[in-house]
Amino acid sequence: MRDARGDIRQLPGLRLWLSGGWLLLLVLAAIFAPMLSPHDPLEQDLFAARLPPFWEQGADPAYLLGTDSLGRDLLSRMLYGARLALTVALVAGTLTCLVGATLGLIAGYYRGWADLVISRLVDIWMAFPPVLFAILLIAVLGTGLTSIIIAIVVIDWTRFSRVVRAEAMSQGAMDYVASAQVAGRSRLGIALAEILPNVLPTIVALLTLEMGIAVIVEAILSFVNLSISTDEPTWGGMIAEGRTSIYQAWWVLVFPLFALFLTVLSFSQLGEGLKEYFDPVLR
Amino acid sequence: MSYLSIQDLSVRLRNGLPLLRKVSLDVKAGEVRALVGESGAGKSMIGKAVLGILPRAVRLTGGKILLDGEDLLALPPKTRRQRIGAKAALIPQDPLTALNPSRRIGPQITDRLVDILGWKRPEAEARALELLEEVHIQSPGRVMKSYPHELSGGMRQRILIASAFAAEPKLIIADEPTTALDVTVQKQILKLIREMQERHQTALLFVTHDLGVVSKISQSLSVLYAGKVIEDTDVRAFFDAPRHAYSKALLAATPKYTDPDGSLMPVPDNIIAAVEREVAAFDAQMNE
Ligand SMILES: Nc1ncnc2c1ncn2[C@@H]1O[C@H](COP(=O)(O)OP(=O)(O)OP(=O)(O)O)[C@@H](O)[C@H]1O
Ligand SMILES: [Mg+2]
Numbered sequence: 169m170r171d172a173r174g175d176i177r178q179l180p181g182l183r184l185w186l187s188g189g190w191l192l193l194l195v196l197a198a199i200f201a202p203m204l205s206p207h208d209p210l211e212q213d214l215f216a217a218r219l220p221p222f223w224e225q226g227a228d229p230a231y232l233l234g235t236d237s238l239g240r241d242l243l244s245r246m247l248y249g250a251r252l253a254l255t256v257a258l259v260a261g262t263l264t265c266l267v268g269a270t271l272g273l274i275a276g277y278y279r280g281w282a283d284l285v286i287s288r289l290v291d292i293w294m295a296f297p298p299v300l301f302a303i304l305l306i307a308v309l310g311t312g313l314t315s316i317i318i319a320i321v322v323i324d325w326t327r328f329s330r331v332v333r334a335e336a337m338s339q340g341a342m343d344y345v346a347s348a349q350v351a352g353r354s355r356l357g358i359a360l361a362e363i364l365p366n367v368l369p370t371i372v373a374l375l376t377l378e379m380g381i382a383v384i385v386e387a388i389l390s391f392v393n394l395s396i397s398t399d400e401p402t403w404g405g406m407i408a409e410g411r412t413s414i415y416q417a418w419w420v421l422v423f424p425l426f427a428l429f430l431t432v433l434s435f436s437q438l439g440e441g442l443k444e445y446f447d448p449v450l451r
Numbered sequence: 452m453s454y455l456s457i458q459d460l461s462v463r464l465r466n467g468l469p470l471l472r473k474v475s476l477d478v479k480a481g482e483v484r485a486l487v488g489e490s491g492a493g494k495s496m497i498g499k500a501v502l503g504i505l506p507r508a509v510r511l512t513g514g515k516i517l518l519d520g521e522d523l524l525a526l527p528p529k530t531r532r533q534r535i536g537a538k539a540a541l542i543p544q545d546p547l548t549a550l551n552p553s554r555r556i557g558p559q560i561t562d563r564l565v566d567i568l569g570w571k572r573p574e575a576e577a578r579a580l581e582l583l584e585e586v587h588i589q590s591p592g593r594v595m596k597s598y599p600h601e602l603s604g605g606m607r608q609r610i611l612i613a614s615a616f617a618a619e620p621k622l623i624i625a626d627e628p629t630t631a632l633d634v635t636v637q638k639q640i641l642k643l644i645r646e647m648q649e650r651h652q653t654a655l656l657f658v659t660h661d662l663g664v665v666s667k668i669s670q671s672l673s674v675l676y677a678g679k680v681i682e683d684t685d686v687r688a689f690f691d692a693p694r695h696a697y698s699k700a701l702l703a704a705t706p707k708y709t710d711p712d713g714s715l716m717p718v719p720d721n722i723i724a725a726v727e728r729e730v731a732a733f734d735a736q737m738n739e
Contacts, residue, residue: 343545346541347549351563
């Protein structure tokens with residue numbers, strides 16, 4: 169019995185290490201992209217087009233992961249793509265979290281008319297199909313990094329507010345909240361010092377999940393060419409280009425797709441692991 | 452001189468359904484009053500009304516609550532909160548949900564001292580250690596650093612008692628403080644509450660549905676049925692000769708007072724019907 173429990177407790181640790189490791193690697197890649205990149209990510213060389221990755225016949229060791237149909241170095245493009253992906257993940261994820269969690273906390277703890285308004289807003293929001301909503305927003309805001317971030321925040325805050333509201337509500341009914349009230353704590357004090365710490369593990373899990381989602385959204389928007397200017401290297405853009413030459417040069421599609429997949433998976437696993445790590449009862 | 456005086460307190464659900472029907476009840480300084488009644492009678496609601504923590508779905512529709520001679524309901528909300536925080540405290544029923552699971556024990560005890568009485572952290576911590584010793588907790592230093600889930604139910608209830616007495620309130624409302632604990636621990640906790648109450652000379656409103664406990668801890672007693680006080684007396688008189696038919700039946704339903712064969716006598720249907728009629732008549736009179 170004890171041993172089985174021990175095994176389960178090992179798992180979040182491993183999960184944290186693997187996902188955290190990949191993300192750390194990515195952060196380093198993004199920060200040091202200019203130094204690490206063997207080539208200019210935009211530089212075209214039509215004589216070196218569709219070179220395969222290093223282990224295949226006919227590879228050029230100067231292009232480790234090969235080149236795309238315009239002869240641009242895949243590795244360099246992926247490193248620069250990581251910059252954009254991570255910027256969107258961090259900024260959009262954090263902002264979405266701040267907006268959504270704050271509204272959820274207000275609705276769930278203060279209840280009353282604030283809850284009425286916020287919950288109604290959430291209902292209306294949920295009625296929009298998110299991808300359509302995103303494309304519509306980009307059409308209005310114009311393409312560019314800021315637009316993507318705004319679009320993600322505007323679309324996804326409900327993900328936080330719904331969950332945080334429900335949790336804040338159930339925490340608010342606990343006796344410890346009543347005791348704090350009797351002890352003369354203000355409502356704001358209770359919301360921040362008593363309720364928030366109990367909802368935090370969930371918020372952290374949602375936050376990392378949201379970062380993964382932001383990466384996907386950015387990739388989708390790049391894929392349909394609504395993201396940044398067309399020649400800026402993005403994973404989504406690379407996937408879109410790779411799709412057209414999948415039979416001649418599979419690597420152009422597979423490498424960015426793999427990076428995207430690993431990144432999104434890592435964010436969600438990191439969230440789960442952190443949630444267990446933060447929860448004093450599970451810890 | 453009553454430290455807590457509740458006069459004609461009425462509480463209703465927002466849809467108008469009465470939960471407390473003109474409840475009047477006094478607790479003298481340093482006195483222990485028991486509040487008994489079956490589940491749903493409104494015992495907890497009285498405590499919540501006094502402490503200003505009525506649930507959202509519920510509204511206070513009439514009456515007065517005097518704490519230390521001051522009409523609480525006439526005070527502005529902020530002042531009221533401060534008065535209650537400084538003069539009254541709650542020992543809750545369920546030690547599991549009454550401590551914040553994600554905060555260490557220490558700050559949960561010292562908060563009140565720091566927030567309400569404006570103590571410095573180190574002083575408050577020293578006081579918390581003292582209090583934990585007073586409720587017979589071994590190695591209080593370690594307990595202060597623990598999270599609630601690391602401690603047993605009995606330990607947590609001791610901590611809640613310590614915490615209730617921390618700011619030296621002169622009124623404590625204990626809402627079935629032993630119900631969630633197992634029998635052996637119940638006895639210790641009950642003894643501890645009485646010990647603390649005597650030492651600190653606090654007025655205590657002790658909510659319970661166990662008449663066996665009432666005789667051990669309290670001097671006076673209010674019996675509540677359907678949100679109405681049907682008997683208000685001192686304990687000796689009650690156990691000698693309860694006046695109300697419902698109280699008699701309640702007494703007969705308490706294990707200690709049953710036949711030697713241990714069979715429990717439930718409150719007979721005709722007596723329930725009679726109290727129900729009484730309450731209905733009271734409501735009709737109110738609505739006139
Ligand atoms: N949050 C709430 N919203 C609406 N009604 C409530 C709420 N809490 C309690 N009530 C109702 O108020 C009445 C009195 O409840 P209260 O909790 O005071 O009973 P009690 O005497 O303490 O019972 P118990 O012995 O089970 O604790 C009950 O009929 C209950 O259904
Ligand atoms: Mg109750």
